[in-house]
Amino acid sequence: MNKKIITGFLGLVLVAVFGIIAYRQSQPSGSSQTPTVSPNGNNAQVDNGNTPPSAPVGATRTKGYEGDDDYAPSQTPTGATAPTGSNTNPSGSSASSYTLSQIAGHATASSCWSAINGGVYDLTNWIVKHPGGQQAILSICGKDGSAAFNNQHYGSQKIANLLASFKIGTLSAN
Amino acid sequence: MFTWQNKLKVFAPVVLRLSIACVFAWFGFSQLFDPASWTGFVPSWAVSSSHMSAVTLVILNGSLEIIGSMFLAAGIWSYFAALILGLHLFGITLSLGLTALGVRDFGLSLATIAIFLWGKDEFSII
Numbered sequence: 001m002n003k004k005i006i007t008g009f010l011g012l013v014l015v016a017v018f019g020i021i022a023y024r025q026s027q028p029s030g031s032s033q034t035p036t037v038s039p040n041g042n043n044a045q046v047d048n049g050n051t052p053p054s055a056p057v058g059a060t061r062t063k064g065y066e067g068d069d070d071y072a073p074s075q076t077p078t079g080a081t082a083p084t085g086s087n088t089n090p091s092g093s094s095a096s097s098y099t100l101s102q103i104a105g106h107a108t109a110s111s112c113w114s115a116i117n118g119g120v121y122d123l124t125n126w127i128v129k130h131p132g133g134q135q136a137i138l139s140i141c142g143k144d145g146s147a148a149f150n151n152q153h154y155g156s157q158k159i160a161n162l163l164a165s166f167k168i169g170t171l172s173a174n
Numbered sequence: 175m176f177t178w179q180n181k182l183k184v185f186a187p188v189v190l191r192l193s194i195a196c197v198f199a200w201f202g203f204s205q206l207f208d209p210a211s212w213t214g215f216v217p218s219w220a221v222s223s224s225h226m227s228a229v230t231l232v233i234l235n236g237s238l239e240i241i242g243s244m245f246l247a248a249g250i251w252s253y254f255a256a257l258i259l260g261l262h263l264f265g266i267t268l269s270l271g272l273t274a275l276g277v278r279d280f281g282l283s284l285a286t287i288a289i290f291l292w293g294k295d296e297f298s299i300i
Contacts (some may be wrong), residue, residue: 004249007297011192011247013228015199019240022203129211131275152274159273162214 025128094122098168100144103171107142109134113168114145121166144171185293188249191256194286195246196238198259205236212236217269238262246289249298260286281284 005107098113098120106113112124114137132152140148153159205212212235213228230278239262245255263283272274294300 004299005299006300008248008250011195011249012244014192015240015243015247018196018199019203022200023207026207034222093293129208156271156273157213157267165214169275170279 097172098169099172104142104146109138109141112137112141114140114143114170115138116144116149116163117146118171119163119167120169120171121163122168124167126166176203184296185261187208187289187292188297190285190292191249191252191289191295191298194256194289195243196281197248197282198243202236202243205232206240209233209236215266234235249295250296250300252295253293256286260284260290 023104098115100115103113103115103120106122109127112126112127114121114123122140123137127134129139136148136152137146149163153163192228209229209232216228216231216263224231226234239259242255242259242262246252246259260283263279263286267276267279267283270279
């Protein structure tokens with residue numbers, strides 16, 4: 001009987017340990033949110049006159065995803081305000097179009113953009129939360145991640161809905 | 175079979191039980207501490223049929239997984255907890271489909287079902 005009680009107790013301790021680990025991982029780290037503000041100094045953004053999507057995007061996108069009615073309103077101003085002033089399309093036809101060269105300037109964990117299937121997504125806050133590991137997201141930062149995304153998630157409407165919540169614009173051919 | 179294997183195989187079911195408990199504990203607590211991050215995985219039919227928000231469903235799901243993991247870890251009615259968690263995870267697997275996540279969760283769900291099939295091990299309290 002003693003070994004059963006000890007094993008049961010150790011099991012509960014294990015559960016508590018994993019709970020603590022999960023709690024610490026759920027806490028916003030300095031690299032996941034703060035850098036979404038700090039990249040204001042990013043030369044690529046400054047040179048292009050872009051308004052970094054930093055804080056508003058980072059602050060709101062952690063509060064739910066598209067399809068979640070509780071949080072949908074918080075996403076609307078993000079998509080509308082973040083790209084303001086960041087129009088790099090010479091034709092001026094869209095305020096949220098980005099070229100691959102602009103996206104390449106956001107290739108780090110502190111500011112991670114990726115072009116997927118014609119859309120541009122700010123995946124900075126998703127890096128640490130991606131169930132398949134951080135590396136899968138880091139590997140597509142600053143580039144076109146369509147192939148990697150489609151290989152893994154093609155056909156999943158659920159994942160497509162999740163991705164849509166990170167959208168900040170469209171990919172421009174120029 | 176080697177002698178040492180004979181001696182060690184008694185630990186096999188408890189190792190499986192505790193490891194699966196850790197998995198459910200981690201995911202359960204993650205959902206509890208950061209439910210907003212998991213709302214994307216809540217199927218729309220669950221939201222519409224339950225008339226609860228996705229966040230609420232995530233919190234309830236996380237609570238279920240935590241409670242189940244505690245029963246599994248403590249070895250109290252672990253086979254019953256394993257059955258519930260295993261079927262629950264199997265349902266999630268079906269919604270994920272044939273993806274890396276789906277395949278992984280399929281394996282985990284069957285491992286959890288195996289705990290139910292094994293029943294009470296030598297280290298279970300009840």
